[in-house]
Amino acid sequence: MFTRSVAHRIPLRAFKRWAHTTPTMNYRSVTEEDVAHFAKILAPSSVLSTLAPVSTPASELSIYNNDWMNKYHGKSTTVLRPKTTKEVSEIVKWCNERRIAIVPQGGNTGLVGGGVPIIDEVILNLGNMNKIRSFDPVSGIIVADSGCVLEAMSEYLVPHHYIMPLDLGAKGSCQIGGNVSTNAGGLRLLRYGSLHGSVLGLEVVLPDGTILDQLSTLRKDNTGYDLKQLFIGAEGTLGVVTGVSILSAPAPNASSNVMLALPKYENVLPLFREVKRQLSEILSAFEFIDRRAYELAVKHGQGRALNDEDVEGAECFVLVETSGGKREHDEEKLNTLLESLMEADEPLINTGVLSQSPLQFSQLWAIREGITEAVSKEGKAYKYDISIPVASFKTVVDTTRDHLQSKGLLRDDAVKHVVGYGHVGDGNLHLNIVAAEYSPEIESALEPFVYELVQSYKGSVSAEHGIGVMKTHALQYSKNATSIDLMRRIKTLFDPNGIMNPGKVLP
Ligand SMILES: Cc1cc2nc3c(=O)[nH]c(=O)nc-3n(C[C@H](O)[C@H](O)[C@H](O)COP(=O)(O)OP(=O)(O)OC[C@H]3O[C@@H](n4cnc5c(N)ncnc54)[C@H](O)[C@@H]3O)c2cc1C
The missing domain is CATH 3.30.465.10 (Uridine Diphospho-n-acetylenolpyruvylglucosamine Reductase; domain 3)
Incomplete structure (x- = not known):
């Protein structure tokens, strides 16, 4: 029966790629004259620069120069934090006239190295524009x-x-x-x-x-x-x-969630069909977590572990969320679904853990939301955020693991884990390869292997994270030459001097 509570029961690499693919690019580095000019446009606290007349210690620029995964590292001397659109406009105009390249930066949580410099572009951080x-x-x-x-x-x-x-x-x-x-x-x-x-x-x-x-x-x-x-x-x-x-x-008046434990991956699709059919308008999320991804989340303290008996025999998990207008109505629908799943002749699930309070609701979500962080705590992650037919999620994870095994790389000092999780409802798999260290050997085993695998399913090499600097060379696996050519012409039309985030998106 159902558990009713949770609790109880380039830098060099990037630089090389840049230098290799854009040999004719010719940007100016920021000078002291530029910094003096920026200091006239912006409030003193909005200009960070290792150059005079500002002379900020280099360590203060480190969080802007390094990405969230600590995989891509820039060498920018100058970070600008404007407060108004007019200030942004004046900075950009100055940089364009002097051919100084700019990296726009938001919260710097991107996972493809798009928000950090490749060399020493100015970082235009928007964090002060927050009204x-x-x-x-x-x-x-x-x-x-x-x-x-x-x-x-x-x-x-x-x-x-x-x-x-x-x-x-x-x-x-x-x-x-x-x-x-x-x-x-x-x-x-x-x-x-x-x-x-x-x-x-x-x-x-x-x-x-x-x-x-x-x-x-x-x-x-x-x-x-x-x-x-x-x-x-x-x-x-x-x-x-x-x-x-x-x-x-x-805002929905009522939200609920349940973590379902599945004996085998093959049940995910029939389960999705059944959940959609029964929950219809109140279904708001259907998230997939494979067993290893779950274990990493728990190991690194994300959410609260399910009871051993709920996990036993589970090959993967699905987190279902409902959001609707009337609690009784939604609960009745969810309960009916859960009962029908458990009472089926050939049940699609082993068990399910239904949240009973806002705290338990958050704890279940924390397992799913915390996987990205858990993976980065476990090691260095190669992240492939791909769109492929849902039926092939498991094959892609297994094929990648087998491929690494055949190369002798599946060992503690090389590749530690190959995990899959993601937004099943959107056909989006996060394939993560967790390594002890980033290494050229692992990268060349993974690429173009993963991209060719995705292409064989007519998938997308980037479902939601973007291309950034990480996947410029992989764009061709999801966009044909005509599309890339049109993108390039649009880029030239908007940015003829190529100052805006160079080396990102377009190969
Ligand atoms: C724990 C975790 C979970 C995540 N989960 C998801 C997820 O479920 N789905 C998902 O899609 N992503 C996810 N991401 C990736 C990331 O959070 C998103 O890509 C997010 O939208 C990036 O926003 P940001 O403000 O951090 O942008 P940044 O990382 O600063 O920049 C990202 C890109 O946008 C550009 N940019 C930023 N601000 C501006 C601006 N104002 N004008 C022009 N260009 C700009 C940058 O130049 C860069 O190319 C996750 C990341 C982490 C760390």
Whole structure:
């Protein structure tokens, strides 16, 4: 029977790739004259530079120069933290005229090295632009500076009974401008769709400093090309997003979740079909966690471990969330589902752990949300965030593990684990290879192997994290030559001097 409670029961590498693929790029490094100019535009606390006249200790720039995974390391001398769109515009104009390259940076939680410099580009960090500009309680449209932290926006909406249409494990640090620029997916995409639908307008500083004001609050607007879509997922290569208008969603009156333990992976798809059929409009998340990913989360203190008897014999887990308008109605639906699953002649699940309180609800989510962090605590992660048919999730994880085994790399001092988890509801698998250290040997065993595997399923090499610096060479596995050529022409149109986040996205 069901458990009713949780508790009781390049730097060199990147540099080489850059130097190799962009030999004609010719950017100027920031000089003391530039820093003196930035100091005239910005408040003193908004300019960090190891150069005179500011002379910040290099150690203070370290968090901006290194990415979240500590995999990509830049050597920027200067970090600028503007407070207004006008300041952003003046900085960008100056840099464009002097051919100084810029990396726009939000919360620096990106997982493909897009938000840190490759060499010594200026880092334009948007964290000081963090004001909510307006909120309409009737339409639910919220307009905010791009540096607003996602979690802060969610908290702002609570008393108004709305929620942000996206949620992710990095919500405490990532910014809405970074979310838009990566077209972040996350845990609510199944219910609320992608940012291409919920973002209604953007304010963007173009690479020549022009402010493009498209901060519309209209649900419908068919007046020609929808330019804002180009910046959603552009990873800072076309301009700096400074303002975002986004449609929030009415807060559900009741939410519940249950962790289901499955005896075999093959049951995931039939389970998804059944869950969708029975829960229909109240289903809000369907997340997949393989056994090793679960064990790593628990080992590194993410959430609260399930009881041994709930885990026993489970090959993988699925976290189902419901969100709806009426608690009794939703609970009845969920209970009916759980009973039918357990009483089936050939049950798809071994057992399930249903949360009984807000604390238990959060503890179950913490297991799933904490996997990214657990993986990075366990070792150095090679992260492949791929879209493939759901039926092939397990094959892809197993094939990758077998491949590494055949190369003799599956051992404690090389590759420690191959794990899979992700957003089954969106066909998005996070394939993580956890190594003792980043090494060229492991990387060459994984690439292009993984990308070719993805291509064989006609999948995408980046479901939601973007291309950044990590996957520029892999873009060709998911985009044909005509598409890449068109992307390049769009880039040149917006940014003829190529100052905006060079070496990212386009090979
Ligand atoms: C624990 C954890 C869990 C995560 N879970 C998810 C998940 O479920 N789904 C998901 O999609 N991602 C996830 N991510 C990845 C990451 O959080 C997202 O990509 C997020 O959207 C990045 O936002 P950021 O503000 O940190 O951007 P950054 O990392 O600072 O930048 C990311 C990219 O956007 C550009 N950029 C940032 N701000 C701007 C701006 N204002 N204008 C123009 N360009 C800009 C940067 O140049 C860079 O290319 C996770 C990361 C972590 C660490």
